[in-house]
Amino acid sequence: MAWYYGTFACGHEGRTNIIGPIKDREWKAERAFAKTCSDCYKKLSEELREQENKEAAERAKEMNLPELAGTEKQVAWANTIRQKLIEAFDDTIEKMNDEDSYKARLIKRRIGVSIDEVIKIREFIIRNRSQAKYYIDNRYNTIEEYIEAELQKISAVIDEEDRLVEEAKAENTVYPENRITDAVVEIIVQTDKISIVFEKNEEFRSIVKSLGYKWDDRWVKKITETTGTAEERAAELGNKLLNAGFPICIFDENIRERAVNGTYKPECKRWIYHRKDTNYLAINWTDRSDIYEKARSLPGSKWDNPSVLVRVEHFEEIEDFASLYGFKFTKAAQNLIEQQKERLEKAVVVKPTKSKEHDRKDGLSDILQSSDDVLPDLIEED
Template sequence: MAWYYGTYSCGHEGRVNIIGPTKDRQWKADRHFGRMCPECYEKWKEEERDRKSLEASEKSKEMELPELAGTEKQVKWAVTLRISAIESMLKMIDRIKDSVMVEYGDGSRERMDKAELAEAVDYGCMAHTDARFWIDRRSEMHETLVIFAREYLKKKRDEEIPADVMEEMLDEDSRLTVAPENPSKAGIVRLSESNSGSLEARYVRDDDFLGFMKEKGFRWNGSAWGKAIDEFTGAIDDRAAEIGNALLANGYTVMFYSDRTRQMAISGCFEEESGRWIKWNAKRQMFAICWDGYNDTLYQAARKLPGAAWRDGCMMVPAEFYRELDDFAETMGFRYSKRARMEEKRKADETNGYRKADVREPDRKKQTDEERLRKVLESSRTIIEDLKDEA
């Protein structure tokens, strides 16, 4: 590490602390001083921002774009970012051959041609007048175009709905929305069932909500946080009520997709998701005891089952010990998968089909050597010469 002194391209002198191999230091120093000094560079950047902002403001007026809301510095930067975003999105649209398929928020899809996408950009620019919107998405041009396309499609859908029907739908949304007594989060979490039958949750970008969704087993699918519903998760209404109940308890306002799930969430009357399962491992032809997370108590209890062995993240138990496994499952609160129940019944039927026999045990009483010898002597008239008493 050493200090190098020199003159910047702007004429100001300065010094720089350079580390690394000695043979490279002079080259790094020459490169460093080939630029403007830090003060001049910052001044130049500010002048460039002002110049670009002025150009963007002029273009915004020509394009008749709405004024942005925010602080003076935010608006000054966002005006430039908006023009750059519009140009980037129009270039993307220009590269499209004919049309693209755009997915609605509810999972359905619709094809949009280049003209409709361009209209979507216009609609998005008129709808989003918050400077923060453009600042937050300054590096997400593709995602911004997708947002505009979805909003444009939603607008078209809403325009096709008669006013009285729309009013009725809004009343229903209001009826299905529940707020906690002391809400701590703005906005509404919307729960819905997708076309594929999974549970979906939608909310504004929020780090707390993101962490909450991951903790509850939800995954981002590109348009919403989704949770696949299967045998091991339980019914979708139970999962919607459970997540809705937890969100309300954490200060979120929630819109449910049905009266039933709303009432279940409020009352707490739902079957909680189980993380403890007895499954069937077809490859090993054994039962697999599976649970979520680390639990030494469960491990030690499962390890005591006959023939138990830890394999593939589960405790494997041979099928012939299904009775002992039943006792364990009932004691520790485990549920059986459908396949595991089927294999248990099959094993029970197989066991009941074994041939029954009344087995007689052999006489376990053994004769001593003295008893054997006496028996021989008593049964024979001949006296063994070696055994005669001496005279």
């Protein structure tokens, strides 16, 4: 062992301790002095680490990660470890996502969990692991070790969530007296739609179909101007299902009671729409009543699937028809009629003078005036 003196690459003078065979020492010393001195190296790595911590803290803020608890230094460090851990998770998830890749299969076999579980564990760590100490203590863990360690805790958390959901459902479920099944129909009410979660069942299917529900991953009815509110429709659906012997779960107490008591405004199935970009009103009904002939008796009517169309000029007849057969007008249809009324108010009205020609006495004129009832066809053509 021997001390060599010289100047380091950073410009600082100092010494370096060289061991080993004498013949190599000169060369080793040369190599040592080609680097920065140990003080400079320490300073540089501290700066790099600080920079890394600062960036991690910024990223954490961007990603809305929970703030870590611990001393200032612990937090700074743990932020960096957490950031790298999240990147490792994202990388793993991305690889698992590509089901065809060899690497994906390898990861699945090695880790033994599904991609959904990995995503849940990532979320679990981000949301629940807010002690800086956690990241520092586990800094040498591989991603597999993190997953293995958290898997049990996360399944306990998921079980607890499931239990709470089941309890909440039980509280909000009612069973009809003469129920035909113990399986519960869950009715989910949102402002713009109602969705139903239930197992496959023919009787259930025919009820929801008759109420205008469509299959789209689950049974869904969109709430529009012509359906009435979501509350009304959910109460109606619940009532129909209860009466057919199905237990139902509705989280809104008021709607649930209305379903039990059958207090809802029935859905209007007869509507008059404005046929878009035309001057037509569209008469539409979905209650399968025999309304077709009556609608076709309106002046100038024509059938254009799924509605009977009548020009807005005949709004008076259409309004009479509507009140007679219980049709409602959509806002757009009302607007179209209003526009037509305005047009009529502004219209130029004239009092036409009869042309002298009409007074001319001839054979045909005599016949027309004297025998209206004899020649009805001729008069209609005028």
